[in-house]
Amino acid sequence: MMSRKQSGFPSDESFSSDEKRGDAMVATPSEVMTVVAARMLQERTVCFVGIGIPSKAANLARLTHAPQAVLIYESGTIGTRPSVLPLSIGDGELALTADTVVSTSEIFSYWLQGGRVELGFLGAAQVDRYANLNSTVIGNYQSPKVRLPGAGGAPEIAAQAKETLIIINHDRRKLVEKVDFITSAGYLDGGDSRERAGLKTGGPTAVITDLCVLRPEFQTRELVVTQLHPGVTRQTVAEATGWDVRFAEDLTQTQVPSDLELSTLRELERQTALAHSNDAAGKTSLTRNNPTAEVTRP
Amino acid sequence: MMSRKQSGFPSDESFSSDEKRGDAMVATPSEVMTVVAARMLQERTVCFVGIGIPSKAANLARLTHAPQAVLIYESGTIGTRPSVLPLSIGDGELALTADTVVSTSEIFSYWLQGGRVELGFLGAAQVDRYANLNSTVIGNYQSPKVRLPGAGGAPEIAAQAKETLIIINHDRRKLVEKVDFITSAGYLDGGDSRERAGLKTGGPTAVITDLCVLRPEFQTRELVVTQLHPGVTRQTVAEATGWDVRFAEDLTQTQVPSDLELSTLRELERQTALAHSNDAAGKTSLTRNNPTAEVTRP
């Protein structure tokens, strides 16, 4: 397989420039991961989106097969249709292209906890064999080896979205037997322990990495590899996984990203890079004018 | 004293036309009641206002000695400055002249329960000797003799405004020994029973009628007459009160409404009648145009 940057904590969602470019119409592992995640977002789905690859995947879906997907960002933007990817969760672009912009407290109460979100995309520093997520600390909570950014909106997305998808680079330090800290509940100790803890929603239905897709096995709820990306072997996956990972009997092969998927993704990234370099040069795309007309145009 | 309409339940806050007119610069009992209530609203006070005489008194205060009083109506208008009196609690006039218009749920949570209201004006069908209010039923709750409109915002205004003023026409059926139903807590059974019930605010500091002003006595919290309106005798008050009402040792006389107070009140009522007769004729004062500019002009 192609070279894959083994990025450290916690800036694991940034891309090296060679990954960004790739060869024309030959997808990098990161691109495959993004495309596979995008494919799982069905048309008209109401999706709670985090920054980084989740945002990239959700917008790729919107620009290809799911033009009417409803994207919600925790900053308060509902039905947003950014033309470039936001660098932060509260970029002005998100507000400018949204159906409506509400307070952050309303997003979490009426929209997420209210049960209106069908799909949540989550990233994390670690995911374990029962799909629990850690974005809090590596090591001990009281005296951490690495202090990670923390929970953000993740615990409630994991608990309240009808289903969640997890996107993470495949690496033994990241796909671990047991997370150091459960920030966001997956299937806890497996079996029916999620239900027994009082969680009412479905939980994670897939972990999408740059090597493969893992899904919770029926009953045990242990993550097993169900789908290998092009050119990836079982051995590569096994070596990059922190537990003795199993493979589904009906293991499938990821369909190679189409030219449309790849070109759309790359154009989105190109426009994003361009827009953000404009920012850096001090140019202002959010022009100042009458506040009454400037935001919330559908 | 002058003729006073003994109005029945529950439209007790409407006025007969002769009361409205009155003799030039000689106040009717109702006018005296309104003027006395208005005087109790100090400049800059944040006041939660109900419809009827409370609204009339609060706006009279704003148009005379308290131009910067902040009037809040439960419909969601904050800092409203109506040029005519609203007929309903949610008149467009209230929105058009407000500093901001928020949801009704926000009014009750952030603004009233949040402790931002200094003074609440309340009316009721009955008030008792410990200033408890009934606006729910006359008779038994389960099979009422008269079904009154009910609580509305009153229980929380009575519990959460730092202090409340009660405005009510003086009548044995209205000022009673014990209310048939405690809709809104005054001093309950007197003494420290209000505090013992967990209520943290001051409670009613005055009951203003068309005959006199009653205030809770120190310690017992029983309402005693502290101030008689012009021309009203102790006997008149005693006969019109449903319990053996006591008079304060330092009983005072209500200052006659000034020409300014009376003329301002009458002009406000004249403008109100004019505006509402325009409504009736189908004329539209709320013109239709761009929603972005039409509401919330300070």
Next chain:
Amino acid sequence: MSNLLTLSDAIRTHLHQGDCVALEGFTHLIPFAAGHEIIRQEKRDLTLVRMTPDVIFDQMIGMGCAKRLVFSWGGNPGVGSLHRLRDAVEKHFPHPIEIDERSHAAMTVSYTAAAAGLPFGVMRGFLGSDLAQYNPNIKFIDCPFTGERLAAVPAIRPDVAIIHAQRADRAGNVHLWGIVGVQKEIALAARKVIVTVEEIVDDLDAPANACVLPAWVVTAVCHVPGGAAPSYAHGYYDRDNSFYQAWDEVSRDRENFQRWMRENVMDTVPVKGGA
């Protein structure tokens, strides 16, 4: 899409006999036309939910739609009693109705709890009030941090919420403004939402942070100009205060009321509009 329907189809399709239905609008934007359509379609055994029942519920109760009433202030604003409501409660005409009576604040807490997907909401209230004695839906809990005694009320999650708004776009996104009351809360609290609107526009062009309901949370949008009269629609028409005053006389007498309803509601053609 779309969610655009005629009012008649929307009520027929989405509101069933025995449903719990909330019609909200705080003085402003009261969905009168929808209430009249419910009366015409003879929906029965409804649990009617509204902070201020107003004339619309007086009419629905008087015409026999209500089994139960959840409310907080049941008067004719600025006028006096709601005579049909009183007749039902005091004299059981046209039949007895159950009463679930709260305060305004409690109603808003119940709505916001439901909109937020919670089974109950907390408020500081009802201490010393007799309401809690008669209503098992008002309970008390202790704050787990301070020990303070607070009131708890259950979420209100109607089967159907009906509101009136100024505008929707062709995709079914809804925009209301002015006194917005609890319309957003009740819309998000209910299982289904029907919105009647004054106008369908190409582009909502709503200002920043306006009160907008995205199309995907709205079950049906019905184009019903004048659908809030005799209440008002800010920017479109005023409240008909004279109607509210006249209603006192109309509604005082049972036969007079029934005649008025026959002539002005039952025998009228349902409002057209919609897709």
Next chain:
Amino acid sequence: MSNLLTLSDAIRTHLHQGDCVALEGFTHLIPFAAGHEIIRQEKRDLTLVRMTPDVIFDQMIGMGCAKRLVFSWGGNPGVGSLHRLRDAVEKHFPHPIEIDERSHAAMTVSYTAAAAGLPFGVMRGFLGSDLAQYNPNIKFIDCPFTGERLAAVPAIRPDVAIIHAQRADRAGNVHLWGIVGVQKEIALAARKVIVTVEEIVDDLDAPANACVLPAWVVTAVCHVPGGAAPSYAHGYYDRDNSFYQAWDEVSRDRENFQRWMRENVMDTVPVKGGA
């Protein structure tokens, strides 16, 4: 009136050593200028409250203002770590800080509870999460109607809340728009509120139902154009993404950070403005 003050006077008068202070703004409208003034005035032993500490708290923590941090996501958005925050937590430099860590949703519930005058708020959350084990401010209660187990978090009522907004009028009424985050909630949750604004105008002319804070709930309004940079002010200037990226390098090294703060914050003249 008025409540118009210079930023320097507002911080000097209203923020005291040892106070609990919240600086809110969700990516948008982060009150950087006010944070810098707090650093310049060497306020110490502060409890710093913010959902997303962001670069502003990284700077305040690195300069020794913080005794305690209440937060829910402490990264450099779109970039990576906050190195000064990590250095304080991991290596206790410049001194140890206490951590009260929650989730975004829990922070918003704590703010809205405080704004609503309640001692706590209820949410469905933290089931199965280790956060509740380490934070005594997360408890569980049972719904008195359904028995469901729900999380409870205490109200957060800061001594001072500081926010940045686009505009105020001369009377001190404040208007913000776009991504309004939790600014209204934190403003109403706190005992005192300082608002820095881009512009003072004669007439707010705010649209219907806009996010407006009336002057009488605002302790001080300070005219500080650019007061949110390097975050952004919708309608005025963009987020300086390159600054956020460059901050990673600046903040990684203690001496480098201190030099940068000296040159860019400490030795600069406080922003003028105000009455």
